[in-house]
Amino acid sequence: MNKIQNNRAWWLILPMLLLVAFSAIIPLMTVVNYSVQDVFDANTRFFTGTEWFKEMLNDPALQAALLRQFAFSLTVLAIEVPLGIGIALIMPKRGWQASAVLILVTMPLLIPWNVVGSIWQIFTRGDIGLMGWSLRELGYGYNITANPVDAWATIILMDVWHWTPLIALLCFSGLRSIPDAYYQAARIDRASRWAVFRYIQLPKLTNVLVIGVLLRFMHSFMIYAEPFVLTGGGPGSSTTFLSQSLTTMAIGQQDLGPSAAFSLIYFLIILLVSWVFYTAIMNMQKDKKNEEA
Amino acid sequence: MAEIALKSLAHSYLSNPESPGDYAIREMNHVWQQGGAYALLGPSGCGKSTLLNIISGLLEPSSGDVLFDGERVNALPPELRNIAQVFQFPVVYDTMTVYDNLAFPLRNVKTPEDRVHERVMEVADALELTSQLKRKAKNLTADEKQKVSMGRGLVRDDVSAILFDEPLTVIDPHLKWKLRRKLKEIHQRFEITMVYVTHDQLEASTFADKIAVMYEGQVVQFGTPRELFEAPNHTFVGYFIGSPGMNFLEVSLRDGHVVSGTTELAVGREFADALGEIRSTNVKLGIRPEFIEVHDAHVEGSMVADIIHAQDLGTYSILYLRLGDTTLKARIEEEQPTPSGKAYLRFPGKWIGLYVDEFRVEIAS
Numbered sequence: 001m002n003k004i005q006n007n008r009a010w011w012l013i014l015p016m017l018l019l020v021a022f023s024a025i026i027p028l029m030t031v032v033n034y035s036v037q038d039v040f041d042a043n044t045r046f047f048t049g050t051e052w053f054k055e056m057l058n059d060p061a062l063q064a065a066l067l068r069q070f071a072f073s074l075t076v077l078a079i080e081v082p083l084g085i086g087i088a089l090i091m092p093k094r095g096w097q098a099s100a101v102l103i104l105v106t107m108p109l110l111i112p113w114n115v116v117g118s119i120w121q122i123f124t125r126g127d128i129g130l131m132g133w134s135l136r137e138l139g140y141g142y143n144i145t146a147n148p149v150d151a152w153a154t155i156i157l158m159d160v161w162h163w164t165p166l167i168a169l170l171c172f173s174g175l176r177s178i179p180d181a182y183y184q185a186a187r188i189d190r191a192s193r194w195a196v197f198r199y200i201q202l203p204k205l206t207n208v209l210v211i212g213v214l215l216r217f218m219h220s221f222m223i224y225a226e227p228f229v230l231t232g233g234g235p236g237s238s239t240t241f242l243s244q245s246l247t248t249m250a251i252g253q254q255d256l257g258p259s260a261a262f263s264l265i266y267f268l269i270i271l272l273v274s275w276v277f278y279t280a281i282m283n284m285q286k287d288k289k290n291e292e293a
Numbered sequence: 294m295a296e297i298a299l300k301s302l303a304h305s306y307l308s309n310p311e312s313p314g315d316y317a318i319r320e321m322n323h324v325w326q327q328g329g330a331y332a333l334l335g336p337s338g339c340g341k342s343t344l345l346n347i348i349s350g351l352l353e354p355s356s357g358d359v360l361f362d363g364e365r366v367n368a369l370p371p372e373l374r375n376i377a378q379v380f381q382f383p384v385v386y387d388t389m390t391v392y393d394n395l396a397f398p399l400r401n402v403k404t405p406e407d408r409v410h411e412r413v414m415e416v417a418d419a420l421e422l423t424s425q426l427k428r429k430a431k432n433l434t435a436d437e438k439q440k441v442s443m444g445r446g447l448v449r450d451d452v453s454a455i456l457f458d459e460p461l462t463v464i465d466p467h468l469k470w471k472l473r474r475k476l477k478e479i480h481q482r483f484e485i486t487m488v489y490v491t492h493d494q495l496e497a498s499t500f501a502d503k504i505a506v507m508y509e510g511q512v513v514q515f516g517t518p519r520e521l522f523e524a525p526n527h528t529f530v531g532y533f534i535g536s537p538g539m540n541f542l543e544v545s546l547r548d549g550h551v552v553s554g555t556t557e558l559a560v561g562r563e564f565a566d567a568l569g570e571i572r573s574t575n576v577k578l579g580i581r582p583e584f585i586e587v588h589d590a591h592v593e594g595s596m597v598a599d600i601i602h603a604q605d606l607g608t609y610s611i612l613y614l615r616l617g618d619t620t621l622k623a624r625i626e627e628e629q630p631t632p633s634g635k636a637y638l639r640f641p642g643k644w645i646g647l648y649v650d651e652f653r654v655e656i657a658s
Contacts (some may be wrong), residue, residue: 033306181384187351188372188398191401199386238611
């Protein structure tokens with residue numbers, strides 16, 4: 001077969017280019033445009049270069065929010081991933097019990113974010129909320145509007161309740177795809193329960209866990225509606241995360257330049273951390289160099 | 294190392310089996326001797342894998358006993374039976390290196406590390422895996438993975454037996470032959486009882502000293518490849534072993550003569566006498582295509598048949614012949630000229646089998 005060289009073929013990527021332009025590049029460039037200018041009104045603007053970026057990076061309130069954000073995301077990942085795997089392992093594999101448990105586990109995933117916030121807001125109220133009332137009756141002065149530790153614990157508990165099912169579902173499907181022969185071979189090889197988990201189940205879960213960890217990281221790093229409804233970022237600013245700071249700045253104060261710069265930094269952090277996670281997990285699967293060869 | 298005996302063993306996947314058809318394994322007695330190389334041969338669904346899983350303990354039989362050296366092991370799980378099994382599709386522990394895979398069964402029972410090393414190196418050498426030891430098992434090709442699966446069985450030098458469940462299914466044809474040779478070599482080197490399940494008669498006869506042929510949940514014959522070929526115990530063995538399979542003609546006795554339909558057959562006196570004593574209506578004469586004598590002119594004691602079709606297979610030909618109402622196949626060697634139109638057949642008495650209700654009956658001579 002003769003390979004024909006024709007550079008006009010480059011035009012064939014035009015439709016894709018247009019699509020990507022409208023879906024990603026143009027909206028993103030608008031933000032880039034604002035991030036390097038100070039806009040007063042439709043006719044008055046100044047080019048500011050990297051000034052907004054420097055200001056944002058040096059803002060103590062934002063730095064604090066960033067630290068809180070990392071603390072939150074890493075905490076929920078550290079709880080939800082092992083817990084999700086654990087739940088998937090004990091879920092029944094067949095029969096009506098499997099369907100029943102599957103429905104029960106999936107339930108929290110079907111509830112919209114701000115509804116989750118409202119549910120927990122009511123659930124944790126000291127006067128009428130079951131959890132808030134019970135804790136107070138038990139003698140603990142539980143109060144999420146006054147005590148930062150209570151607020152934090154509640155937000156984490158809420159996120160674990162809402163999103164652990166995602167990890168559990170992903171792992172459940174991963175576990176189902178392991179052929180019986182693997183378990184049989186492990187019994188023949190006299191492997192312990194732990195060895196079966198460590199060398200058969202966990203390796204087969206790697207792929208779904210990559211998806212799970214990335215999704216959960218991105219989601220939790222962008223969390224907005226639930227804490228906003230539950231605590232409003234308080235007490236003080238103890239549960240104010242990045243997206244809430246951004247919203248206050250962009251919508252509340254109409255500081256378009258700084259919020260544009262902030263948005264870009266926010267976006268790059270998520271991109272960077274996701275890339276690090278992905279590369280790290282993929283690297284674990286690679287062959288070590290064959291030193292003998 | 295052990296002798297494995299199956300005593301009145303039967304198994305059904307149903308909780309209340311009624312007819313014989315409900316059984317995956319029909320009641321059977323069988324002994325696999327220590328150190329033998331055996332094949333379990335049969336078509337898909339005949340119960341081979343079920344039997345294997347019962348021996349290894351992955352499945353508990355509905356009734357009967359599994360004895361290892363005379364000791365009943367029915368209730369013992371596989372991990373306590375000290376048995377190795379290689380599955381149809383290679384099972385390797387992806388994240389471990391080849392070395393760690395081979396060491397796994399030994400480390401699970403806390404074998405000292407220097408002993409582990411010694412065994413792994415010996416087995417890797419036998420399987421030609423030495424240069425791959427440091428690779429992750431995940432990145433191996435299918436046949437290398439299967440070698441690793443076999444290796445995990447072989448490192449345990451004290452196993453009662455190694456069971457192979459169609460282990461070469463996923464292997465390329467040219468490597469199949471190599472691995473089969475390897476297995477045979479390993480059997481001689483380690484002297485472990487091996488049971489090899491397959492549906493391929495060639496695979497069975499190159500690997501095994503003795504073959505058990507299974508059909509509809511029972512072992513219909515247990516013998517050397519030669520015995521299976523020359524004196525099949527059951528019509529199924531006749532069909533299944535050999536290519537093409539054995540010819541069977543429904544026969545009866547009329548006025549002291551052996552007939553198939555209306556055609557009189559020229560077979561010996563002994564056959565007719567034996568036939569005379571049989572009451573069943575399901576009576577067949579069996580003869581292998583290889584043993585039918587084909588002549589192009591009338592000879593003493595021959596029967597005339599029409600040639601339907603001749604198939605030239607290079608080193609030999611298969612003749613399709615019509616004798617009375619029955620189509621027969623005969624195999625003739627390359628150097629023998631193929632007769633055209635009519636052929637004169639002789640059935641040598643030595644190679645004729647009498648089958649009553651599908652089982653072979655000895656003919657007194």
